[in-house]
Amino acid sequence: MARYLPGLQTRDRILDSTRWLLARVGLDGTTLAAILERAKVRSGSFYNLFDSKDEAILTVVREAINAVDPHPDGIGKDTVQELVDAYIQFITGQPTLAKIYLQTAVGGAMHDEALAHRVLSHHETRVTRLADALRRETGTSKAKSRTQAELLLAGLNGLAFHWLLDPDFDISSRAVELVAGR
Amino acid sequence: MARYLPGLQTRDRILDSTRWLLARVGLDGTTLAAILERAKVRSGSFYNLFDSKDEAILTVVREAINAVDPHPDGIGKDTVQELVDAYIQFITGQPTLAKIYLQTAVGGAMHDEALAHRVLSHHETRVTRLADALRRETGTSKAKSRTQAELLLAGLNGLAFHWLLDPDFDISSRAVELVAGR
DNA sequence: CTCAAAATAGAGCGTATACTCAAAAACAGC
DNA sequence: GCTGTTTTTGAGTATACGCTCTATTTTGAG
Numbered sequence: 001m002a003r004y005l006p007g008l009q010t011r012d013r014i015l016d017s018t019r020w021l022l023a024r025v026g027l028d029g030t031t032l033a034a035i036l037e038r039a040k041v042r043s044g045s046f047y048n049l050f051d052s053k054d055e056a057i058l059t060v061v062r063e064a065i066n067a068v069d070p071h072p073d074g075i076g077k078d079t080v081q082e083l084v085d086a087y088i089q090f091i092t093g094q095p096t097l098a099k100i101y102l103q104t105a106v107g108g109a110m111h112d113e114a115l116a117h118r119v120l121s122h123h124e125t126r127v128t129r130l131a132d133a134l135r136r137e138t139g140t141s142k143a144k145s146r147t148q149a150e151l152l153l154a155g156l157n158g159l160a161f162h163w164l165l166d167p168d169f170d171i172s173s174r175a176v177e178l179v180a181g182r
Numbered sequence: 183m184a185r186y187l188p189g190l191q192t193r194d195r196i197l198d199s200t201r202w203l204l205a206r207v208g209l210d211g212t213t214l215a216a217i218l219e220r221a222k223v224r225s226g227s228f229y230n231l232f233d234s235k236d237e238a239i240l241t242v243v244r245e246a247i248n249a250v251d252p253h254p255d256g257i258g259k260d261t262v263q264e265l266v267d268a269y270i271q272f273i274t275g276q277p278t279l280a281k282i283y284l285q286t287a288v289g290g291a292m293h294d295e296a297l298a299h300r301v302l303s304h305h306e307t308r309v310t311r312l313a314d315a316l317r318r319e320t321g322t323s324k325a326k327s328r329t330q331a332e333l334l335l336a337g338l339n340g341l342a343f344h345w346l347l348d349p350d351f352d353i354s355s356r357a358v359e360l361v362a363g364r
Numbered sequence: 365c366t367c368a369a370a371a372t373a374g375a376g377c378g379t380a381t382a383c384t385c386a387a388a389a390a391c392a393g394c
Numbered sequence: 395g396c397t398g399t400t401t402t403t404g405a406g407t408a409t410a411c412g413c414t415c416t417a418t419t420t421t422g423a424g
Contacts, residue, residue: 005422006370006372033412041373042374043373043414044374045371045373105347106281119347120347150351150356153344154340155336157343158336158337161284161336184400185400186390186391186392186401188391214382215381224404225403226384227401229384230400230402231401365424366423368421370422371420372417373416373419374415374416376413377412378413379413380411383407384405384407385407386405388401388403389400389403390399390401392400393397
């Protein structure tokens with residue numbers, strides 16, 4: 001483990017490199033050699049700081065998943081618009097982590113059972129909070145608002161996909177239309 | 183290329199094997215060795231019939247997509263509902279291929295250049311046909327129907343994402359609601 | 365300044381994978 | 395049956411990858 005400053009700095013460089021590669025070239029392209037070259041580190045140093053390549057990758061993925069997590073202190077208070085805005089802001093503001101999150105969720109590195117569960121539970125949390133906000137604002141039934149929330153979130157995720165594919169795509173105003181046409 | 187019966191039969195066995203592996207163990211697990219073992223074929227025979235492992239995979243992907251096409255031979259006949267149904271059927275019937283599709287959309291996940299191109303051009307075709315169907319049915323302008331098609335497809339991709347995350351998610355009826363609320 | 369701990373370098377190992385090739389066997393038209 | 399073509403075999407090649415190990419340098423507390 002790293003105890004001196006140089007070790008901690010190298011560790012950061014490695015994680016930066018891994019994060020960059022995951023977002024740009026995907027899981028397959030994130031080879032050890034690529035990580036090492038970009039971080040300007042030899043394999044010996046890497047394995048002095050990490051037990052395996054996967055450990056570095058999982059560290060980054062965990063970070064990405066946490067970044068999608070809605071803030072827990074606002075439960076029961078947020079509006080639909082706030083939640084949608086927060087999501088869009090995450091996607092457009094942190095495209096690197098957003099890409100990693102979506103890639104991971106779709107099936108890349110999800111051989112890790114615990115991570116898969118975390119992604120699902122984050123998704124669940126988001127649906128529930130959206131449904132609550134919808135019920136508070138429109139007064140629809142519990143079941144119906146949940147269905148609406150699922151549809152809305154699916155739409156947002158779809159928009160995110162589209163935006164990642166085409167950065168010129170106007171995700172913000174599409175999101176507005178999506179909320180309006182609900 | 184195969185000209186005698188035995189050649190055609192081994193070709194079929196290889197494609198069956200590839201299809202089975204893609205569905206069961208995913209893209210990563212579909213190694214050449216696995217294909218060969220399941221098809222009871224040695225590598226020499228394989229390369230007598232295919233130029234590469236990717237060609238076999240590509241063939242399977244193409245067949246899966248075509249199998250679900252409502253009007254494979256003629257463009258300009260399908261309805262919006264038909265195209266949406268075909269999409270849902272593709273996603274739920276071939277979850278592995280659906281994953282490949284979405285991973286490619288997120289970008290970079292596909293190391294295979296030809297496969298990525300194939301998937302993306304398929305995406306383009308689908309947008310165009312959806313837009314055409316929308317214009318035929320609603321009489322909207324060319325530009326507007328294309329935007330609508332992109333939004334609709336984004337929604338469908340979002341639903342697919344949700345379904346891949348949670349297989350219990352009722353993607354079919356959600357898709358119906360999505361089309362209805364357009 | 366000293367010295368044990370930490371950090372680094374980089375040659376090299378083991379393994380998995382896609383793919384090649386020359387020779388042998390099976391095939392089918394004559 | 396003869397003969398050219400197709401099919402099959404399987405040992406062998408090339409490469410990429412994750413990872414190890416030892417020697418060397420750097421660090422920083424006392």
